[in-house]
Amino acid sequence: MTETARKTVPPRVSVIVPVYQAEAYLSLCADSILAQSVRDFELLLIDDGSPDGSGAICDRYAALDPRVRAIHQKNGGVSSARNLGIEEASGRYLVFIDSDDLVEPDYLKDLLDAEKEASAGGRKVLVMSDYRPFSESGPEERSFPQGMTLDLVPGGVSGAQFRELVFDIRIFPPYCKLYRADIIRARGLRFDTGLRSAEDFDFNRRYLEYVDRICYIPSITYRYRVGYKAYRPSNRGVLGQSEIRSVHIMANGIVSLAKQLELTEELDREICLWAAKKHYFNRLPMLFAGSSEVGILERYRLYRQLIADPVYRDIHKRGAGLTTKSTTRLIAEHFDCFAVWWLFYQCSGLRRKNKE
Secondary structure: OOHHHHHHOOOOEEEEEEEOOOOOOHHHHHHHHHOOOOOOEEEEEEEEOOOOOHHHHHHHHHHHOOOEEEEEEOOOOHHHHHHHHHHHOOOOEEEEOOOOOEEOOOHHHHHHHHHHHHOOOOOOEEEEOOEEEEEOOEEOOOOOOOOEEEEOOOOOOOHHHHHHHHHOOOOOOOOOEEEEHHHHHHOOOOOOOOOOOOHHHHHHHHHHOOOOEEEEOOOOOEEEEOOOOOOOOOEOOEOOHHHHHHHHHHHHHHHHHHHHOOOHHHHHHHHHHHHHHHHHHHHHHHHOOOOOOOOHHHHHHHHHHHOOOHHHHHHHHHHHHHOOOOHHHHHHHHOOOHHHHHHHHHHHHHHHHHHO
16 A cells, blocks of 8 residues: 555544643653554644643654654643544544553554454444553552443343442543544534543543443553542632532433433442542542632532532432441531531641641
8 A cells, every 4th residue: 555545544543642741751652552563543642732842742753653643732621632632533443542651562452353343233332441550669459350241221231340330430531442433423522621520431421322332351451650640629729610510420420320221229329328428528628628719608609519419419418328437427417518517627627737
């Protein structure tokens, strides 16, 4: 095939890598992608207005390998960068990889082979693999379930399989997934740029509406770098609209998926416990985090918005008594209101200061 003909034939896979302040790891990531045993792909490096040398690294790789395209935009966040990658992609399948992570040579091959088998008969499939976390000190332990192909109909997914996919967070991230580009384009699916967390779950939950089955393969050829992706709440270090919307999206998405699969009764206790942990041990600590920039009246308004969603409110309240015994559980069960939480966190802050 001539070089001209090669350029007119769409690649089988578009690999989309959002890039921001990644100069320390970007070359390692790009090298691991270009070393894939499957050669029929394009690599889109989406420079999200990086203030460091990441943009120049993107350009260097684009000059070295015709499969690489460097695309630059003003800083808009990771969802904006992924969306630009979707717009620019020409492959039949889409894969997302984070710029600080690594993939082994058969990463794409494993996903494509699984899709070919699971989509027999014209089935529309979301293929998922798994990842092994690692840090500078080496790989970290993580357990992996057996491979499974699950039809998204009542009786097609067991409670145990739901737990492994949802509560073990495998359904959440956009990496370790193989997406069909035609579904994404036909349905206009994009990442919500207003979310700073759970934007991946939101995207995947909407994508699942248009596929027949999930195929999970216990391939661990994706290496996830631990400790690099620090998260800071969106509202000056305090819970904001993004964190409120994201937890509502997760709660409604998990509840609706369980209902679709007729697993609500079996999983009700675990769904409620998940919501209680999210609310009382994650979102409330974010809301009452120390910040002189966010006053009590603004926090009260945010609290009212946080508990306004009826599905989220129902499940986190019913799950309060399922959490580990603690002062937080005592308040949640008997004194669950803004004034008491405000006093609790004020006292907790004073105790911490006295210890220092």
